[in-house]
Amino acid sequence: MSGSVPPGQAAEQLRGGAVIETPQRDGETLFRRYVLGQVSAEERQRIELRLLTEPDYLDQLVLTEESLADEYARGDLQGAEKEKFESYLPHSAELREDVEFTQALHSYSAKQATPRPAPSAPGVFAARYRAVAQVVLACAAVLLAAASILLFRESVNLSEQVRRLEVQNSQAKHQAQELANQLEQTQSQVAKLEQDLAKLQDLSFPGGPDPVSLSLMAGVSRGADRTATAALSSLTKQLRLDLMINTDGYQSYQATVQIVGGNIVWSGNDLEVHQTNRRRKSVYVTLPAAVLTRGDYLVKLQGVTPTGTPEKLPSYYFRVTRK
Amino acid sequence: MLDASAASSKKKLTLQNLDQLLEWLAPDRERAGQRYEEIRRGLIRVFLYRGCAIPEELADETIDRVAGKLSEVGGNYVGEPGPYFFGVANNIYLEYLRRASSRPASLPANLAEEKRSREDTEPQHACLEECIQRLPQYSRELILAYYGHEKGGKDKIEERKKLALHNGIAGNRLRQKTHRIRVSLKKCLGQCLQGKQQNSFEVAP
Numbered sequence: 001m002s003g004s005v006p007p008g009q010a011a012e013q014l015r016g017g018a019v020i021e022t023p024q025r026d027g028e029t030l031f032r033r034y035v036l037g038q039v040s041a042e043e044r045q046r047i048e049l050r051l052l053t054e055p056d057y058l059d060q061l062v063l064t065e066e067s068l069a070d071e072y073a074r075g076d077l078q079g080a081e082k083e084k085f086e087s088y089l090p091h092s093a094e095l096r097e098d099v100e101f102t103q104a105l106h107s108y109s110a111k112q113a114t115p116r117p118a119p120s121a122p123g124v125f126a127a128r129y130r131a132v133a134q135v136v137l138a139c140a141a142v143l144l145a146a147a148s149i150l151l152f153r154e155s156v157n158l159s160e161q162v163r164r165l166e167v168q169n170s171q172a173k174h175q176a177q178e179l180a181n182q183l184e185q186t187q188s189q190v191a192k193l194e195q196d197l198a199k200l201q202d203l204s205f206p207g208g209p210d211p212v213s214l215s216l217m218a219g220v221s222r223g224a225d226r227t228a229t230a231a232l233s234s235l236t237k238q239l240r241l242d243l244m245i246n247t248d249g250y251q252s253y254q255a256t257v258q259i260v261g262g263n264i265v266w267s268g269n270d271l272e273v274h275q276t277n278r279r280r281k282s283v284y285v286t287l288p289a290a291v292l293t294r295g296d297y298l299v300k301l302q303g304v305t306p307t308g309t310p311e312k313l314p315s316y317y318f319r320v321t322r323k
Numbered sequence: 324m325l326d327a328s329a330a331s332s333k334k335k336l337t338l339q340n341l342d343q344l345l346e347w348l349a350p351d352r353e354r355a356g357q358r359y360e361e362i363r364r365g366l367i368r369v370f371l372y373r374g375c376a377i378p379e380e381l382a383d384e385t386i387d388r389v390a391g392k393l394s395e396v397g398g399n400y401v402g403e404p405g406p407y408f409f410g411v412a413n414n415i416y417l418e419y420l421r422r423a424s425s426r427p428a429s430l431p432a433n434l435a436e437e438k439r440s441r442e443d444t445e446p447q448h449a450c451l452e453e454c455i456q457r458l459p460q461y462s463r464e465l466i467l468a469y470y471g472h473e474k475g476g477k478d479k480i481e482e483r484k485k486l487a488l489h490n491g492i493a494g495n496r497l498r499q500k501t502h503r504i505r506v507s508l509k510k511c512l513g514q515c516l517q518g519k520q521q522n523s524f525e526v527a528p
Contacts (some may be wrong), residue, residue, distance in 0.1 A: 028495070051365040052412075053405030055358075061497050066505065070470070074479070091376050092367075101509055104451050109471035206343050263491060269382070291354075 031064035038083045068100035073106060088297050212289075215242040215282075216299065218314035227296075229319040239292060241285040243301055243316055248273060249301030253283045254310055260296040260317070269304075292320045340390040347393060348404055362386070362408055369412055375419055385412045450515030454508050465490070466504045469497070 033039050048059045071077045072085050089096050138230050213227045230239050253271040258264040266287050276282050283301065299316040300314070345355035348362075366382035375381055389404075389411050400407055455463055468486055487497040 037372070037374075048365075048369045048412075049409050051368055052362055052409050053403050055361045058361060058368070061368060061503055064497075066502060067498070076479070087374070088371055091378055092371050094367075097509065100447075101505065101512070104447055104512075105466070105470040105505075107507075108448060108451050108455065109467050112467060112471065143512060 017033070027060065028064060028067075031061050032068065034061075035064060035068060035088075036081050065095060066098055066102075069095065069102050073099055073102040121281060124227050169274065205277070211241040212236050212238070213242060213243060214318050216316040216318055217244050218246070218301075218316055220317060227317055227319050229321055230292075231321045231323055232292060233323045236289045239287045239289055239320075241299060241316070241318065243283040243285060243299065245273065245281050245283060245301075245313070247303070247313070248281060250311075251308075252304045253313075254302045254304060255283065255285050256300045257285070257299055259293075260298050262295075265291040265297070294320055294322045296320075340393065343393045344386070344390040358404075359386075362405065365405075366408065366412055369409075370416065370419075370528070373416060377419075381412075381415055381419060385415050388415065446516060447512070450512050451508070454511035454515060456509065458504065458508070462504045462507075466501055466508070469501045 030039070030043070030047070034044065039047065051061065068077070068085055072082065212230050212232060214230050216228050220226055220228075227291065230260065232239065241257075250273075252269070253273070254269045255264040255267065255271055258262050266285075268285060271283050273281050273283055284305055285299065296317065298318050299318070301313045301316065302310040303313055304310050345352065345359065348358040349355040363382050363386060366385050367378045370378035370381040385408060389408055392411075453465070458466070465486075469483065483497065484494060487494045490497065492500070
């Protein structure tokens with residue numbers, strides 16, 4: 001025989017906590033049919049075997065017997081069912097007791113005339129549930145309130161942080177703008193300085209980084225010991241001649257450089273006068289070193305008047321040596 | 324432990340057979356006694372609902388026969404004792420049917436409508452009231468609500484569904500709870516009616 005549970009049964013508790021398999025609607029109906037003699041032979045055999053092997057199964061039959069005793073006592077059992085149930089009563093003291101006890105309970109309950117709506121007997125059980133529910137609700141409310149406060153505080157903190165970040169962002173933008181302006185100014189200054197430097201370089205050393213210069217006074221003869229001498233090396237690119245002048249008033253100057261007693265090696269026009277100090281003025285002549293060989297040279301200077309007429313000025317002498 | 328009804332069945336049992344039977348039912352003596360009662364209650368139902376007029380006697384006869392056979396089969400039988408009892412009960416039932424005395428007794432009058440004399444019912448009601456008052460409040464209110472409504476049929480079913488719902492339990496669980504309360508009340512009522520320990524009987528929830 002199978003020990004399986006009939007369809008519709010589920011686990012429930014009986015006898016103070018023991019979990020048993022209890023018949024629900026189908027199982028209960030089966031027991032009812034069994035007691036009232038409405039089952040097949042096979043069903044009867046299965047039920048009887050389980051009654052002898054499963055104590056909990058027997059407990060469920062007892063519940064059905066109580067239900068039938070209740071129905072019988074109320075007069076709910078009619079016809080064949082009533083007759084069948086009654087047929088057991090002479091032979092079962094337990095069923096008789098069930099019926100009598102149920103009758104007594106009904107009778108007693110009827111005496112308790114106080115209105116007692118079936119579910120309205122509040123009971124400790126229900127009251128306990130309500131109390132537990134109230135505690136749970138109270139706890140939930142407290143937790144909710146605490147959560148709200150925390151959320152509010154968190155929200156305020158976040159707002160403050162956002163405000164601070166916005167201020168910092170604004171300050172950073174402002175600083176970036178200032179730095180951009182400073183950079184622009186610096187770049188502008190650097191550009192100007194570079195221009196000035198370029199001008200100065202043009203003015204001072206138009207020929208390159210390593211000019212050799214000579215300051216020449218007009219009229220000093222080549223034979224004198226004071227003849228200015230430029231010692232040029234193979235690395236020298238240019239020689240600058242500082243032709244000191246005592247007169248001014250010319251619009252520009254023209255100069256030619258020639259080997260003494262030889263050819264002109266260089267000539268230049270539109271030469272300007274530079275104020276080298278408070279007392280002295282000079283005309284600068286920059287010569288490529290390549291055109292100068294060792295020897296004595298003569299520089300002829302002419303002043304160009306505002307009308308464009310050149311006028312002869314005193315000549316200059318210098319000597320070139322090679323290292 | 325065995326109760327008085329079980330003791331009657333021991334008339335035909337020798338002490339040795341009983342010991343052997345209990346040992347076969349369970350190694351633990353107390354559990355064995357409990358199992359004995361469960362099987363006996365089951366056997367009574369089997370015979371009762373087969374229409375036998377003497378279910379308790381047949382149940383005891385079945386137990387006696389099983390106990391008597393134990394020396395033969397006890398060592399060889401494998402499995403639950405229940406099916407073996409069932410097999411023996413079937414034989415007892417067939418023998419019962421063969422006996423002319425197996426005819427059920429005539430049906431009694433409708434016990435539900437039977438009017439008892441005031442002398443019979445008054446002590447019962449007094450004891451019942453006392454026992455009900457001794458119940459814990461919840462059990463008292465539950466049992467009165469369960470049996471309190473006067474209507475039957477579908478109304479009764481609906482009322483009990485509402486009661487189960489109100490208590491937050493399933494209908495079957497409600498029946499189990501009221502069953503336990505009934506068992507306690509019946510025990511209390513029996514003690515009260517017998518006049519034993521009139522002032523000291525107890526009722527459990």
